[in-house]
Amino acid sequence: MSQPLLEVKGLKKYFSVKSGFWGKEKVVRAVDGVHLTVYPGETLSIVGESGCGKSTTGRCILRLIEPTEGEILFQGRDIRALNAAELRAARRDMQLVFQDPFASLNPRKTVGQILLDPLIVHGIGTPAERRKRVEEMIEIVGLTRQHLHRFPHEFSGGQRQRIGIARALILRPKLVVADEPVSALDVSIQAQILNLLKDLQREFQLTYLFISHDLSVVRHISDRVAVMYLGKVVEVADKTVLYERPIHPYTQALLSAVPVPDPTREVKRILLEGDLPSPANPPAGCQFHPRCRHCMEVCRTTVPPLKEAEPGHLVACHLG
Numbered sequence: 001m002s003q004p005l006l007e008v009k010g011l012k013k014y015f016s017v018k019s020g021f022w023g024k025e026k027v028v029r030a031v032d033g034v035h036l037t038v039y040p041g042e043t044l045s046i047v048g049e050s051g052c053g054k055s056t057t058g059r060c061i062l063r064l065i066e067p068t069e070g071e072i073l074f075q076g077r078d079i080r081a082l083n084a085a086e087l088r089a090a091r092r093d094m095q096l097v098f099q100d101p102f103a104s105l106n107p108r109k110t111v112g113q114i115l116l117d118p119l120i121v122h123g124i125g126t127p128a129e130r131r132k133r134v135e136e137m138i139e140i141v142g143l144t145r146q147h148l149h150r151f152p153h154e155f156s157g158g159q160r161q162r163i164g165i166a167r168a169l170i171l172r173p174k175l176v177v178a179d180e181p182v183s184a185l186d187v188s189i190q191a192q193i194l195n196l197l198k199d200l201q202r203e204f205q206l207t208y209l210f211i212s213h214d215l216s217v218v219r220h221i222s223d224r225v226a227v228m229y230l231g232k233v234v235e236v237a238d239k240t241v242l243y244e245r246p247i248h249p250y251t252q253a254l255l256s257a258v259p260v261p262d263p264t265r266e267v268k269r270i271l272l273e274g275d276l277p278s279p280a281n282p283p284a285g286c287q288f289h290p291r292c293r294h295c296m297e298v299c300r301t302t303v304p305p306l307k308e309a310e311p312g313h314l315v316a317c318h319l320g
């Protein structure tokens with residue numbers, strides 16, 4: 001296999017939060033030892049319940065927030081060790097597409113200005129070249145040059161996400177972290193945006209880290225899938241392997257809740273008992289053990305490492 005584009009090793013992000021005005025400080029272990037490898041040209045998706053640390057992982061990778069611990073190697077270089085100028089250069093290669101395109105687009109700027117800004121900030125091209133690139137990019141994402149003169153509020157949700165994607169791609173990045181990019185959209189529009197992302201990946205040889213809680217969306221877009229639970233990656237595999245032969249009891253439960261397109265194949269729904277525990281007070285041992293159907297004694301005391309169950313299929317489970 002080729003060299004990874006991105007390698008994340010033992011990533012941790014802890015937040016200190018106060019519970020109430022008089023409350024004591026608590027530490028929220030939003031990300032608690034995440035390992036990920038992303039290869040050039042692939043789409044690796046991160047799935048998991050709300051609050052399991054998906055967005056925090058994505059934000060640490062782009063260094064939008066400072067990780068507490070761990071290594072983030074982008075093209076072999078630890079981005080945590082970069083100085084301000086080096087980080088700015090690296091940012092050209094790593095871009096983010098947000099869940100809510102409206103909140104992430106400056107309402108006072110025209111779409112043309114929004115797309116021009118990153119080129120100016122990074123000092124790319126002459127004014128004429130920049131204009132050409134902006135005009136090309138708006139058409140690539142399925143809008144027209146006339147749209148460049150309009151403001152974000154004059155667009156539909158799907159169109160706004162197209163603008164968000166154009167802004168992310170205008171610098172020709174290598175890695176795009178897409179955090180729930182279609183969650184705010186109608187189902188019919190979701191498919192259009194997912195297909196656009198796929199087309200753009202082919203055209204620009206992009207690598208995607210795709211974050212979503214929606215397993216149907218993930219199935220559509222991914223090459224490989226990483227499942228997160230309470231700040232940790234618990235299983236990683238090729239999409240088909242993961243959807244057909246999940247090993248971790250958490251992945252099995254998660255997938256059993258997805259409607260199956262083939263009615264002859266009945267999948268018994270596994271109901272997860274209890275709520276997702278708080279990352280401020282995670283269970284000892286395997287963090288999934290209080291909700292696990294197969295919990296053994298060792299699970300209560302020892303954290304299972306993420307290890308290879310079969311080639312390319314990693315699982316963090318004492319059974320696996």
Ligand SMILES: Nc1ncnc2c1ncn2[C@@H]1O[C@H](COP(=O)(O)OP(=O)(O)OP(=O)(O)O)[C@@H](O)[C@H]1O
Nearest residue numbers: 015017028030049050051052053054055056213279
């Ligand atoms: N700035 C912050 N300060 C304190 N706690 C935070 C902060 N950001 C996130 N958290 C906490 O960290 C945990 C993980 O949050 P994160 O946003 O990464 O989850 P997520 O998997 O993206 O969830 P969702 O699917 O709802 O977007 C949550 O418990 C959240 O409350």
Ligand SMILES: [Mg+2]
Nearest residue numbers: 054055056179
């Ligand atoms: Mg999130």
